[in-house]
Amino acid sequence: DGGITQSPKYLFRKEGQNVTLSCEQNLNHDAMYWYRQDPGQGLRLIYYSQIVNDFQKGDIAEGYSVSREKKESFPLTVTSAQKNPTAFYLCASSGGTSGSTDTQYFGPGTRLTVL
Amino acid sequence: RKEVEQDPGPFNVPEGATVAFNCTYSNSASQSFFWYRQDCRKEPKLLMSVYSSGNEDGRFTAQLNRASQYISLLIRDSKLSDSATYLCVVNDGDYKLSFGAGTTVTVRA
Numbered sequence: 001d002g003g004i005t006q007s008p009k010y011l012f013r014k015e016g017q018n019v020t021l022s023c024e025q026n027l028n029h030d031a032m033y034w035y036r037q038d039p040g041q042g043l044r045l046i047y048y049s050q051i052v053n054d055f056q057k058g059d060i061a062e063g064y065s066v067s068r069e070k071k072e073s074f075p076l077t078v079t080s081a082q083k084n085p086t087a088f089y090l091c092a093s094s095g096g097t098s099g100s101t102d103t104q105y106f107g108p109g110t111r112l113t114v115l
Numbered sequence: 116r117k118e119v120e121q122d123p124g125p126f127n128v129p130e131g132a133t134v135a136f137n138c139t140y141s142n143s144a145s146q147s148f149f150w151y152r153q154d155c156r157k158e159p160k161l162l163m164s165v166y167s168s169g170n171e172d173g174r175f176t177a178q179l180n181r182a183s184q185y186i187s188l189l190i191r192d193s194k195l196s197d198s199a200t201y202l203c204v205v206n207d208g209d210y211k212l213s214f215g216a217g218t219t220v221t222v223r224a
Contacts, residue, residue, distance in 0.1 A: 031210055042119065042202070042214035043159070050210060090158055094210070102147055102206050106158040 003027065004107035006091050011112045013078070013085070021076045021110045023091035030095040032074035033104060034058075034066065036087040043090060049074055078112065086114045118142060119205050121215035128193050128222055135189040136218045138203030148186050149204040150177055153217065159202055162188075193222045 004025045013019045025032065031050050035043040035058075045058030049068040063082025068074055074093075078085045088111050092104040121138045128134045140148075147166055151159035163170050165186055169178040176189045186205075190197055203215035 033210075035214075040123070040216055042117075042216045043212075044214075045211070048210055088156075102210070102212075103149070103161060103164060104212060105161065109158050111156075 004091060004093055004105060006089075006107040006110050008110060009108065011110055013112060013114050015114060016080045018077055018079050019112070021078065021089055021091075021112070023074045023076065023107055024072055025074075025091075025093045025107075026072060027093055027105065028071075029093035029105075030071070031093060032068070033092040033094075034064070034074070034076045035090045035092065036060070037090060037109075038087050046076065085112055087112060117215075118207075118213040119203055119215040121203050121218045123216060123218060125219040125221050128220070130193055130195060130222055130224055132193050132222075133189065133191050134193055134220055135187060136201070136220075137185050137187045138215050138218075139185045140203075140205045140213070141184070142205065142207050142213075143181075143184060144207065145205045146208045147206040148177075148179055149206070149212075150175075150186075150188050151202040151204055153200045153202055155200075162201070190220070193220075195222050195224060198222045 007022045033048040034046040047066040049055035065077045090109045091107040094104045150162040152162045153159040165177045165179045174191045178187045198221050200217040200219045202217045205213045
């Protein structure tokens with residue numbers, strides 16, 4: 001089954017801790033993205049990567065970091081510098097053989113709560 | 116001004132009714148447009164793409180008006196399963212998508 005997986009589904013973090021959210025895709029997509037969704041707001045772009053070993057900041061990158069060492073994987077670290085990290089985090093991918101280059105497909109998301 | 120604006124609703128309609136709602140976007144150079152459907156606490160799923168003046172897929176019709184910079188979505192013969200939040204998404208080019216906050220539709224029996 002081709003798709004995008006994210007883990008964990010739910011994550012609880014204490015203030016001051018760094019946490020890493022996993023995102024894996026087997027769609028052979030070149031581009032991958034991280035968004036956060038807050039109630040009543042549209043998705044906001046955190047980071048994106050168009051190719052392995054390269055990534056760019058999105059609109060709200062402060063307090064987050066990413067890596068893209070493999071085409072299939074794009075983990076997101078939420079650092080203690082992120083002031084309001086409680087949100088629904090969505091990973092997406094686009095490009096490759098599964099569709100047009102600008103159609104993005106989403107993973108099931110990780111719901112992060114800071115205690 | 117937000118890049119993509121949607122009426123949040125909710126639109127409460129009976130089964131079998133037609134419901135339509137719009138989305139406006141601010142960037143006149145936007146390249147392509149999408150409607151995604153999002154169920155409560157789930158990820159967005161692509162409903163349809165809108166590349167030219169419009170697109171139809173079964174009971175769903177999307178129209179694009181570039182002059183007035185809006186996209187509409189019309190749902191005919193509403194089903195209970197159509198209850199969801201519909202996200203308007205605009206591609207400004209270079210991998211960047213702008214998302215509306217969504218329009219909530221509730222179909223009642």
